Amino acid sequence: MKFPLYFSRKIAFSKDNKNNLSRVIIFIGRLSVALGIIVSLITVSTGLGSKKAIKERLGDFSGHITIKSTKSNSSYNTSVLDQEGLNIKSIKALPDVAAVQQYAMVTGIMRNENSFAGIIFKGVDRDFDSLRFKNFLIAGKTPFFSGKGYNNGIVISEKIANDLHLKVNDSIVTIFSKADQKPIYRNFEVAGIYKTDIKMIDDQFVIGDINHVRKIQDMKPDEVGGLDIFFKNINNIDKDAPKVEKFIGYKNYAERATDKYPQINDWIGLFDTNIGIIISIMLLVVIINIIMVLLILIIERTNSIGLLKTLGATNGQIRATFINYTLIIMVPGLLYGNAIGLGLLLAQKFFGIIKLNPKDYYVSVVPVDLNPLLIISISVGILIISGLALVIPSYLISKISPVKAIKYN
Template sequence: MANRVRQRSSGVFSATISKIVTLSIAIGTAAILIASMVLIGFQKEITKKITTFAGDFEIAKYSGLVAPYTPTSVQVGQVSRLMADLPSAIEKVIPFTQMLMLIHTSVGVEGISCKGIDPIAVHTALEEYLVVGRLPHLTKATYQNELCLSHHLAQKLSIALGDSVVVHTVHPTVRYRKLKIVGIYCTYLSDIDENLAFCDMRLIQRLNNWSAETVNGYTIFLKDYVTPTKALRDTILPLIDYDLRLIPTQRKYITFYDWLAIIQKNTTIFVLFILLVAGCTMVATLIVQLMERSYMVAILKALGAYDGQVYAILLYNSLRTLCIGMLYGNILGLGLSFLQAHYRCITLEPALYYMRYVPIYTHWKAILFPNLLIFTTLFIALYFSLKWLRQKKIIETLQEG
């Protein structure tokens, strides 16, 4: 019966309304899909950058001093229980050394935080952000006087790949080293690019007269499906020595996470607004169909049809319009998203958005959940609007008219 009604409605006013509603649902579905994939894309890309350079947690010793990386040492025995007790959550625990240095060039002097990377660990994730060059050689028998710094610092100090610069330490003693620039990286994250440089971990150990087992701290990298929550932090704390502190990366780079929270809030408001408009449009279409089919309603009632049967016909046609609109919306949204993901047509200002293009996260979850949200919300709107019409006894009114 619903199919016959729909076929006979091709030339009436409600058919035009139905096409407009289908178009609006398609555009709304595409907008919600793109918004959700862009939001998750921003979250994934920025979180990936931060955790690649700083991990998910950092273990360091309480120094009691103002300097963030004073030459206090951490031994491997103080954190050795982590991997044994939490193998399902922790991917790896990597030692690091870090020292504040001054770098001298013909342009001027700049302070940097030089991080020594472990020669034993694999650092392929860091290599993804190299603009030119490479990381310092870590496979040599002894440390190398090499440095990898950011594109921001290289431009600020007029440094090019292959140049040699003089650096000197401030604490505990003043020491000078001539280092060769072997790599330049770029993340567009100001807190990283403006301060951080990389060298061989053994170089900083030599400057501090430390043994090979003594480091400034350890970086904890979690597995991809594990979230660095407060509960996990409370689980890790008893597994390390009491004189060590566990620093969440989210706390160190809270500015970026606050920015992501603002974007998420704005996206949520945008999605709710689209759903509200689409829901009102669907309900209005349902009422128009009911009013236009008053003669049909009267005949069906005269033939003995129940109110529920009449409402089921209207609900079926409305759901069909909803599904067709969502189908077209998915085709439009996914098509535009795949174009952006592969060709990066829409660019951004890195100073404002921390990347050069709009990121797209084309995972099945980012596609399925928005569709479920749209369908569920609009179905509920249709159901309760029909229930309201039933309470107002609209069918009996139309029948009498």
């Protein structure tokens, strides 16, 4: 074992540390490290968890990417998807694609004796992923859309249900307008109620049979307004989207879930900035405290430094000894910080203790993403950066004269 590491362990675990100033200094150093770890873990895990949760909600409802016709305008009434160059089989065959589902949309107004609500009726076909959608259901069920005939069952949001005083199995009249034609009336039955916590979705969307939209929009039986494509991992949208675009034809375009609602995407982007700022502040606090610990330990052990120099130890060896000593002091702080931080995060993950207002944050509880690699990286990163930060202050040792140090009291 090399001398610096051996001697640093000797003084780190020495019983003398329990009866002098070192005890207080060591406690302060470990406390600062533990707090830094706790705050960093909570910041990163909840920040990344929020980003992931919001992206998944956006993607799971309306597809990780959506294929639309270039003829589509700002209206929610979809244009017919152009079939030229469109190869759905090739899209489904891509290894990263989990599912592809057809849809068509039309706007309308739901009305009863209590109130009315403007809605976007999203018609889906037999390939609708009801299992994925089940995560949003809070009452009832998703109707089975066979692709034949007209299924009058619909799924509405909790917001629309509350506005119109509707519950499962209630009937509701919906009015669809067409240019130069009389309004079209449809009577639907509420089969289920969903909630995504995303205002732009919950305020408007109703899920129903695509054949109703085809009839209203004068579409042919095999025509669709678009495709919702789901990837196995929503975080790979930027990598997988170009692969899909090769098979959609030049008259159609792909819209990513993260681009569909730019205001939400911009808000999500703030998480990276906030995480960076908080981590930097905590790292700075830890470094300042650890440097303070090192300097006080050097001053306190001036006699030992003088004695080591007299016995032939070089400045480099003594500096390495005190740097190792300080890093050893940090280790219990790292362990306690990880234990407490992970304990708090696990409690939040499984019990949802801290709630949020979904109108402001798009999620109802603070989400947690426990990524083992990031957890390890935070501890290792703080340890390495602290070690590097101790190099310059440790040069104080070279200024200590052996003769004067031995006389130092």
